[in-house]
Amino acid sequence: MTGQPGDVPPDEYVEAEIQNMLTEDPSVAEQGITVLRRERGLVLSGEVESPHRREEILRRVAERFPDTPVTSDIGVIRTQAPTQVEELP
Amino acid sequence: MVIRIAAVGDVHVDEDVVGRFRPALEELPDCADVLLLAGDLTRHGTEAEARCVAREFGDLGVPVITVLGNHDHQCDQVPQVVKVLEDAGITVLEGTGTVLECPGGRLGVAGVKGFGGGFAGRCASDFGEPEMKSFVRTTRESADALAAALLALECDALVALTHYAPVPDTLAGEPLEIYPFLGCYQLGQAIDSAPTALALHGHAHHGTERGTTPGGVRVRNVAHPVIKQAYSVFHLGDQVD
Numbered sequence: 007m008t009g010q011p012g013d014v015p016p017d018e019y020v021e022a023e024i025q026n027m028l029t030e031d032p033s034v035a036e037q038g039i040t041v042l043r044r045e046r047g048l049v050l051s052g053e054v055e056s057p058h059r060r061e062e063i064l065r066r067v068a069e070r071f072p073d074t075p076v077t078s079d080i081g082v083i084r085t086q087a088p089t090q091v092e093e094l095p
Numbered sequence: 096m097v098i099r100i101a102a103v104g105d106v107h108v109d110e111d112v113v114g115r116f117r118p119a120l121e122e123l124p125d126c127a128d129v130l131l132l133a134g135d136l137t138r139h140g141t142e143a144e145a146r147c148v149a150r151e152f153g154d155l156g157v158p159v160i161t162v163l164g165n166h167d168h169q170c171d172q173v174p175q176v177v178k179v180l181e182d183a184g185i186t187v188l189e190g191t192g193t194v195l196e197c198p199g200g201r202l203g204v205a206g207v208k209g210f211g212g213g214f215a216g217r218c219a220s221d222f223g224e225p226e227m228k229s230f231v232r233t234t235r236e237s238a239d240a241l242a243a244a245l246l247a248l249e250c251d252a253l254v255a256l257t258h259y260a261p262v263p264d265t266l267a268g269e270p271l272e273i274y275p276f277l278g279c280y281q282l283g284q285a286i287d288s289a290p291t292a293l294a295l296h297g298h299a300h301h302g303t304e305r306g307t308t309p310g311g312v313r314v315r316n317v318a319h320p321v322i323k324q325a326y327s328v329f330h331l332g333d334q335v336d
Contacts, residue, residue, distance in 0.1 A: 035138045035166070038105075038300030038320055052300070053320045056111040083319055087119035091099075091126070091328040094293060094313060 016048055016074045024048065024067060024074075034063055039080065047075030053083045096199035096332055098252050099126065101157075103326040104133025104297020105318040107166065108148045116151055119325030124156035126328055128197040132185075133297035133317050134164025134208060134258030142175040149183035158195055160186045162206040164258035164298060188256060190240030192248045199332055203250030205289075207241040209259030209296070210234045212279030219275060238281030245289035252331050255286045255294040255312075264306025265316035266299050283308040292331055 016024075025041045028034050036059070039052040050067070054060050060080045067076055101123055106116065123130060132152065137144035140163075152159055167176055177187045186193055188206030195202045212219050212234035221231040245255060260266055260278030269277060277299050286294045287310030294308065297318040304321055306314040317327055 032139060035169070040301070055107050055319070056115070058111045084323055085115045085119055085325045087122045087126075088324045088326065088328055091330050092315075093330045095333060 015046060016043060016071070018043065020071065020074060021048065024071065027066070027070060028063065031066055034059075034066055036063065039063065047077060049077045049079055051079040053081045055083060057082055098197045098199040098202050098331045099128045100131060100202070100254065100293070100329045100331060101127035101129065101326040102131040102133060102295050102315070102317040102329065103319055103322065104258065104295075105135040105164065105300060105320065106132070106148075106151075107135055107138050107319075108151055109138050109144050110147055113147050113151050116325050120152065120155055123326075127157055127326075128199070129157055129195055129202060129204075130155060130159045130326065131204065131254070131256050131295055131317075132159065132161035133256060133295055134162045135166040135297060136161060136164070136180075137167050137176070139169045140167040140172055140176055141170050142172055142179055145176040145179035149179055149185070153183035153185060158186065159184070160188060160193060160204050160206070160256065162188050162208050162256050162258055164208060188244070190237075190244055192244040194248055194250050200251030201249075202331075203245075203248035203253045204256055205241060205244035205248055205253070206256035207237050207244065207282075209241070209257040209261070209282050210237045210279060211259060211276045212281065213275035214263045214278070214280045217274070218280060234279045234281055238279065238285045241282060242285035242288045245285065245291060252292045253290055254331075255282075255289075255291050257282055257294070257296045258298050260296050260299055260302070260314075260316065261286050261294055262306045262308055262314050265296070265304065265314055266302045268301045268303055269299050277302075283310075283314075286310070286312050286314075293329065
């Protein structure tokens with residue numbers, strides 16, 4: 007988690023600003039990240055295509071909102087070949 | 096006879112993703128007759144990102160057919176993106192269709208990016224400010240183009256390929272408030288106006304895989320974050336077992 011204990015929890019305007027930043031910031035450009043406002047800070051969840059993108063999201067959010075405690079629960083989507091097919095008769 | 100269709104959408108390729116899909120893609124000729132890509136191939140729609148897509152999804156040993164997504168429009172370089180993809184042998188559909196001769200029969204694929212607008216009873220109307228009318232007219236023109244492309248194809252099995260969703264079923268998991276930005280009922284209506292066997296879309300990262308149109312056409316959301324594998328494979332036609 008980023009931020010320090012005792013930081014002021016984010017309000018819904020901060021939540022909205024982060025959500026917009028995740029899409030509009032060219033270094034992020036993610037529409038699939040959920041920003042969840044909890045009592046002690048924000049939780050970012052969802053999935054991205056590479057570990058680099060996950061790191062970049064956290065870096066940009068911490069840079070822009072240094073006093074907002076943020077917990078990351080962002081995964082990287084698996085790219086294995088399928089093991090089953092769907093039959094559509 | 097069975098036509099084997101592999102599909103994925105929303106792969107958002109850039110330099111950092113090149114090579115991640117390739118091992119699974121190398122297996123495609125063994126398990127599919129065609130790969131369909133449901134848009135959002137890139138992050139920002141730049142020519143450089145399109146080159147990454149061409150490296151990752153070009154020269155696969157099976158035909159590759161795609162529509163573009165909203166991300167592929169972000170940098171206003173659509174003509175350049177399309178040219179890079181087509182130079183790599185990838186067919187890009189937008190209000191158009193193509194027919195492939197597969198061992199199991201002739202597969203027709205009609206595609207369009209589509210647009211938002213919402214679903215029956217909870218959708219935008221062609222009324223009021225010019226911006227709103229322009230929004231809804233874009234929705235309708237896109238759906239009309241899909242219907243015309245579907246009806247123009249002569250084939251044994253017909254597939255509709257879009258980026259935006261044609262039904263709300265496959266959006267389950269997304270916040271209800273954003274459904275009008277994820278798809279529109281007019282695409283479903285277009286799909287139902289033709290003898291469509293399967294409709295594939297992406298765009299809704301938090302949605303679910305399966306749904307049907309009001310006319311009973313099977314719809315699959317193949318967005319990569321939804322299917323959580325390199326691609327899904329569908330066998331269209333007679334049951335094999």
